[in-house]
Amino acid sequence: MSSDTEIDLEYIRRHREEIDHPLFQLFMRFGHGTRRWFIVGILASICSRFLSLVPPVILGVAIDSIFRDDTAFELPFVPASWLPDTTMEQFWFAIAAMGIAMVGQAVLIFVRASSLNLFSHRVKHEARTATYKQMQRLDMDFFNEVQTGELISILSNDTNRLEQFLDSMMGEAIQLAVLMGGTAVILLWMNKQLAAVTLLVIPLSAVFTYWYMRLAEERYTDIRESVGELNSRLENNLNGIQVIKASVTEDYEDQRVEDHSYKYFRLDWLALRLSFIYRPGLRVLTSLSFITTFIVGGVWILDGPPGPLTGDLTVGSLVTFLLLTQRLVNPLAQMGNIVERYEDAKASTKRILGLMSLPVHILDAPDAVELEDAEGDVKYDDVTFGYGKEIVLEDIDIDVEPGETVGLVGPTGAGKTTVVKLLLRLYDVDEGTIHIDDLDIRDVTLSSLRGAMGYVGQDNFLFDGTVEENIKYGQFDADREAVIEACKRAEAHEFIANLPEGYDTDIGERGVKLSGGQRQRIAIARTILQRPAIMIFDEATSAVDTETEMLIQRSINELAADRTTFIIAHRLSTVREADTILVVEDGRIVERGTHQELLENNGLYANLWRVQAGEIESLPEEFVEQASERVAQQALDASDED
Numbered sequence: 001m002s003s004d005t006e007i008d009l010e011y012i013r014r015h016r017e018e019i020d021h022p023l024f025q026l027f028m029r030f031g032h033g034t035r036r037w038f039i040v041g042i043l044a045s046i047c048s049r050f051l052s053l054v055p056p057v058i059l060g061v062a063i064d065s066i067f068r069d070d071t072a073f074e075l076p077f078v079p080a081s082w083l084p085d086t087t088m089e090q091f092w093f094a095i096a097a098m099g100i101a102m103v104g105q106a107v108l109i110f111v112r113a114s115s116l117n118l119f120s121h122r123v124k125h126e127a128r129t130a131t132y133k134q135m136q137r138l139d140m141d142f143f144n145e146v147q148t149g150e151l152i153s154i155l156s157n158d159t160n161r162l163e164q165f166l167d168s169m170m171g172e173a174i175q176l177a178v179l180m181g182g183t184a185v186i187l188l189w190m191n192k193q194l195a196a197v198t199l200l201v202i203p204l205s206a207v208f209t210y211w212y213m214r215l216a217e218e219r220y221t222d223i224r225e226s227v228g229e230l231n232s233r234l235e236n237n238l239n240g241i242q243v244i245k246a247s248v249t250e251d252y253e254d255q256r257v258e259d260h261s262y263k264y265f266r267l268d269w270l271a272l273r274l275s276f277i278y279r280p281g282l283r284v285l286t287s288l289s290f291i292t293t294f295i296v297g298g299v300w301i302l303d304g305p306p307g308p309l310t311g312d313l314t315v316g317s318l319v320t321f322l323l324l325t326q327r328l329v330n331p332l333a334q335m336g337n338i339v340e341r342y343e344d345a346k347a348s349t350k351r352i353l354g355l356m357s358l359p360v361h362i363l364d365a366p367d368a369v370e371l372e373d374a375e376g377d378v379k380y381d382d383v384t385f386g387y388g389k390e391i392v393l394e395d396i397d398i399d400v401e402p403g404e405t406v407g408l409v410g411p412t413g414a415g416k417t418t419v420v421k422l423l424l425r426l427y428d429v430d431e432g433t434i435h436i437d438d439l440d441i442r443d444v445t446l447s448s449l450r451g452a453m454g455y456v457g458q459d460n461f462l463f464d465g466t467v468e469e470n471i472k473y474g475q476f477d478a479d480r481e482a483v484i485e486a487c488k489r490a491e492a493h494e495f496i497a498n499l500p501e502g503y504d505t506d507i508g509e510r511g512v513k514l515s516g517g518q519r520q521r522i523a524i525a526r527t528i529l530q531r532p533a534i535m536i537f538d539e540a541t542s543a544v545d546t547e548t549e550m551l552i553q554r555s556i557n558e559l560a561a562d563r564t565t566f567i568i569a570h571r572l573s574t575v576r577e578a579d580t581i582l583v584v585e586d587g588r589i590v591e592r593g594t595h596q597e598l599l600e601n602n603g604l605y606a607n608l609w610r611v612q613a614g615e616i617e618s619l620p621e622e623f624v625e626q627a628s629e630r631v632a633q634q635a636l637d638a639s640d641e642d
């Protein structure tokens, strides 16, 4: 894989930052099903805000034309022919209009809240499920780099942030825009000159907000990242709670969690500090606008137009001006909140979309065919592979006839597991090819390829649920008889029958209520039920006692009898009966043959065999030296990783 497409943390971060107009993209992608609710919500927002402007305008007009009789009774956007003539009728008309406006506003607020909430919850749901779907399909490189806690933080915290913004803040932003626009139109209609004084607050607030947004954006991105890091730490520690307790590292872990939490607190505080300047700043601006309007308007009425201003100003107009300006104060101060939530939602959306749009390399080819009824003929041809730039496997050639059993042995870190990961296409080869039944594995569909294989590892994941649910995982239609039959073959039936509720016993998260050997046999039963053409056992017996090993070995032998089988083992007795044993060292196959042939060869395998037979004294000096070099190198590698 070339370095510019390699999915490492740097790439993921860069990729995230390159996303333009994240919220717009989010709407286009996840809002399509509920767009009509969005439109209804927006229209209701606009109309309710317009209605909220009606009472102050009518009040101003009523003061001037009904109570003081200064001016004619006229209302903006209402034809004069609709208005009554007598003062009393005008009075009742004004009250009725204000009443209708208030009731109408209440109804519209209800419509707005329900439709925008429906829209935002729907978007959250769609975004979360689509992100999960996509995440499952990402390459293994991604999962090697990104921690589970970080992913949970995206699927949970980030989608929630999004909803909070879409739910309330977006509605409020639109209302604020309508309020500002509507107020400006009415004020300009009433008195252009005083309006110019009052409305100066809008461009000033815009400049101030722009300054704030530029500073806040980066801070919110950092905050969201630090939430992900904190979640990763917590998730890691909860998973490793046994190790923590056994190693008595509670204090050390307390400190690590505290450090992460403190980092989050610091970043949050930095962003808050900025908003502590911004929010009161906005309030000062709007209050200044109110006071200036009051001073200019008051002087105007008492003493004629001040300075360059000309014309008349009525008391009613000034009351409307002051009421409307006062109404602007709170929503404008709210703008701080809106902008903060917007920055927060933008940072969250970038994380969601960043994950959604990561390239996937391991995909079905456009003309991929189904691998049907695989025979189990497997060929590796000159395969070379590395996880990053470092080569892990080189020039691997393997030829397995259907039904044969291949043992893979060798020192730890030699590359044995990597050989089978390539067969499962968890990674693609860098050079060479792998064929199953003469089909390049890149030319068959991933589902049929993986469906043809059963994998049992050292520590198999079991889901929270019953024994039966775990065995039927992937073969959901299997009946109880088939499950029991598979368990019998996996030497698991007896212990399951002895569990308190047999096959219906709940096994706890990750199967904690079972022993390692029991979990292993359930995993084998699950694989047997799948009837795969190719079986892979990767250190399947290394974590169990000798008796359980014997039982598992029996089930492995039975399964291996009629299908192609790969067995990776450190205990060489496990592969003794294999048709071919491949000895892997430093990413290369250094020896191959049957157990007997390899012993006669007197190479690495024969030495490993002597070690396991306890014949340490008879080992050649060169082998001991190489072994200690390898162990030293592993210790070095481990400390590098730290």
Ligand SMILES: Nc1ncnc2c1ncn2[C@@H]1O[C@H](COP(=O)(O)OP(=O)(O)OP(=O)(O)O)[C@@H](O)[C@H]1O
Pocket (backbone or CB within 6 Å): 144, 387, 388, 392, 410, 411, 412, 413, 414, 415, 416, 417, 418, 419
């Ligand atoms: N996901 C990964 N990313 C980067 N390097 C990896 C990854 N998985 C394995 N490696 C490296 O690749 C090399 C081969 O690993 P592999 O797991 O195939 O060895 P192995 O022979 O199966 O070892 P063991 O017997 O200990 O299971 C090791 O050096 C390991 O550090």
